[in-house]
Amino acid sequence: MTGPTLMGPMVTHVDAPRLTLGFDRFERLDLDRHRAVHGRLYEPRLSKLMAMADQVDLRGRGGAAFPFARKLRAVGRHMTTGDIAVVVNAAEGEPGSLKDHVLLTRAPHLVLDGAVIAAHALESREIIIAVAGKGPALRSIRAAIAERKLPVRLVELTERFISGESGAVVRAVNGETPVPPGVKVRTADFGVDGRPTLLSNTETFAQLAVLSSLGADLYAGVGTSTEPGTVLLTVGGSTVVETPIGTPLGTVLERCGTTAGQGVLVGGYHGGWLTPAVATHVPVSRAGLTAAGGTLGAGIVLPLSPGTCPLGEVTRITSYLAAESAGQCGPCRLGLPDVVRALNALADGSGGPEGVRRAASIGRGRGACSHPDGTARFALSAIEVFEQDLTVHEVRGGCGLPVRGFLPLPMIEGGDGRLAVDWTRCDGHGLCAHLVPEIIRLDRNGYPIVLNTGIPPWVESNARRAVAMCPALALRLTTPDVRAERRN
Amino acid sequence: MDTPQSEKPGVRWLVPAGIAVTAGVLIGAATPAGAVVVTEIQHFMDFYSGVFTLVGLTVSMVAGLVATDRMILKIQHRILAQALHRAATLISMAFLVSHVVIEILTRNADVVQVLLPIGRTSAIALGTVAAHLMIIVALTGVARARFATGRRPWLWRALHWLSYAAWILAIIHGLLAGRQAPVWVTWSYLVCVAGVGVALLARGLVTVRPRGGEEELPEESRSKAAKRKAAREASRSAQQAANERIKVSR
């Protein structure tokens, strides 16, 4: 097990590593080291590649688990007519996921191998890698590209939750607003600049490289019979572990030095919760986790340690998700704050789980992407799993535990403000609720209730207008520093 | 969490379009055919920009006064009235600028008179003072959000009331300076005065009768105020509790 390195999070593996091969010896695999560890690059033809992917049922590792062979086929149809582009989605929008980052910083050539293999098979002349933010990952992949002298284009994405959605990535590459497109378009047919595009997750390309180098039979040597291969998991937002599919989750947690605690969230913030009992035994596979009520997703595993209020943690995350909405679909933009309100009501005992269920149902199936669905699933599974805590809240209005913030959230940047009411001046005019209904509602008496989410970008101009228009000048925008001062 | 301007799709084509339109206007005005059009525009502005400044100012004041009403208007009407108030102020400032520029070009006023209220005729001096007051008032309006965090919220209202002085001076300036007004202009002055008068009356009623709008006995209004205070306290503490709950303690 490699200890914490300068390059970032801890990386470990259960059984034999494949993607993380060589990490014991090297911090970063440059070209020579990569060739030494993984051997020569084989670039099979498209038909062979598709056959291999079919045989091992290689699935995308970005969360949707789309069969990769099918994707190859769909894009391959355009080989004669179109100018195909290959896009590596390294956006990794979720705060709890680190695997793409790890791959890019420590094994960039594995990813590049996969991209080159796909590009060669599809006779594509353009490879694009979409990276979020500027950090060690960007530097590393840039250096790797320079080493191989490949004509690979790097696109920088904003670090938002929905940045990693495939439609949003394509739009960002095209230079448009990086939000999921309103109408679903098949990237395989119309992607970058309207050309047929093969877009897949970083890990998928890395797996493709391993598949090509090992061959289908050897590749299927680990994992389950229906889901061969390994998978990268991010545990606790701090450790990346490679494990063969089918390993019990308990083993993985143990390898990472944690336990199931109060419950385990699998599949990230669009996934589902598992009770500790279930979590220890459930196999890490799509089938196994889905059967248990969770999902594999992008391999995010977040155990919730004891000592923190689970409901509060869930509320905190849901607030973040509500603020991260792209803001273009009504059911998501307005429905998610409703879920937060319902959770708040649940937490102080004034509401029940039905309130959450009702609020969460509005987004179902509606919207340009899966954000409302995923958030709903996350919230609903939470109230199932933490039933005990719920009862305590309902009866006593609180469980007495503080919220320690164990579930990871991105750091708050300087410009993040909140709306606050100066109660000495507020006279219940109510203009604020009309201008910023996502965040401010009026209670029975006509006074405002300000939701404690951050101010999403599409709300900012209205929030400023509300501050200016309040007849009593009772609304203000505060910055986190000011809030911290007030707290002390 | 500011959306970078480059991300907003609308803004991207706005700047080049604006430049293209401005260039088009500049080129078009240089052509002789454009000269005819521009002369008509100039004639229009020479005659009417002053009038429209006053009309815009009046509309703005009436809208602003109307926006304070709680008895008749629903909240969304109040917001629209405020939006109208801002738009009208903006338009009347634009007309003010064009009025001043045209008067300088036609040598009816000196450049100095724009800055200082001097001159042979007091009429123009009145206009200068009115314009300066208008600008101050508009600036307070723009910076209203700053006052939300300041310690003296009453200051904003006090400064903003200068608009009445500006308006009165503007009316007198309009009647004294310039040409003899045709009948309809005089009537429009009367209408402006009447409009603001009515709006002021409505505003006065709001201050005298707080929300609810019914005549109250002193005890009733006191108990109502007490109830309101209690309700406000309840909302505040509920809010605080909600905030505490998800506050991360370290």
Add this chain to the structure above:
Amino acid sequence: MARRHGKNTVVFLERTARLANRVAVAGMVVVMVIVLSLVAVVERVLLAGRAEAPPDGEILLQIPEQSPRPPPSTPSRTRVAPPTETLTQQVSTFTLAQRGPAARQLYGVRPSRPPVVGTTRFSRDRTWALGTTAIPAPTDQPVMPQVTLFMARWDEGVWRMALSGSPEFSPMVRQAPVAMIPAAEKRLLIRYSDADADSGSAEGLMLPWRTGDAWTIMANRGASESVRPLGAVAFRGGDGRVLAAGDGRLYRFCTTESDKGLLLVIHPNGLATQYYEMTKVTDVPDGGTVKQGDYLGRIGTDRSCGGAPAGRPQVRFAIRQGADDVPLNGLRIGGWTFQERAKPLLGWAERGVLQVMPGESMANFGPTDIVPPDPPLVSDIPDITVEEK
């Protein structure tokens, strides 16, 4: 109010914000339009150069704008809409060329300001123009400014012009479209310009104020080199209301503002009376008819066209025909006959035995041309002497 219907209310609330956005955007658009118009206007003025400032700081904007520099138009190109801003400049130059020397002689000095041009009428297709020009008088001379009407026609890429009083004026007036100049007005203008009415016949004219009132007449030689003692005449007094001396059509010079300017009333007999320095001038439009006794203005101190200040409100009065002033000598107006003598240099108005010198008041007897017979000359009276026996 907040949550009666749950989600729908929220969506409805959002519409308010959207509407408010639309209002704001509309406001911005209007502002941009105004700003762009202003930019175009300023650009135009800058291109045309700054309008010259007269010594006392007054200048009035003409329609179309005065441009001292002709724009670079190619004469061979025929246009749909002729360039009207060149017209002003060309008329100005033309007036100076044609009437400048005469003006210089009358004023005693070269005119210091360029002619003030006003185009008051265009034909529908803007190829014909009728307007007024005035050569402003020097500010130290108490004289009446020289005024002319002009006709202009856009012909094959140039403006062809004619001033009233010149032989080309009448043919042009005849050819002008009737929609622009009605037939009756044409006759009047032609008669005025051709000056074929016998001068001296100021029949039917009265003094320019209410019949029966007595006003003071002020007179001086006009320009310092002038030989006429009644070269420049002005009246003041009474109720101050200046009335038209006779029926005719009114033309306005030297201003676009409706309550100022120099007025010329052209009468059916071909003579024209001129009224200057008035204030609160009537708003009868150019070419409009007035009847004898109609209100024209109040005595005042307006000097839109130059001239020396008189200090007190008055109306400067003159008679004009064709291209020249008509001297008052021997003219009968309002029952009075004006006389001028060279040696000694005297001018006065007389009626029968009444004689009024400048500075004294004279009553308006109305448009009568019944004059009491001249008193018999002493020499006509037979000499009755007693013969000695």
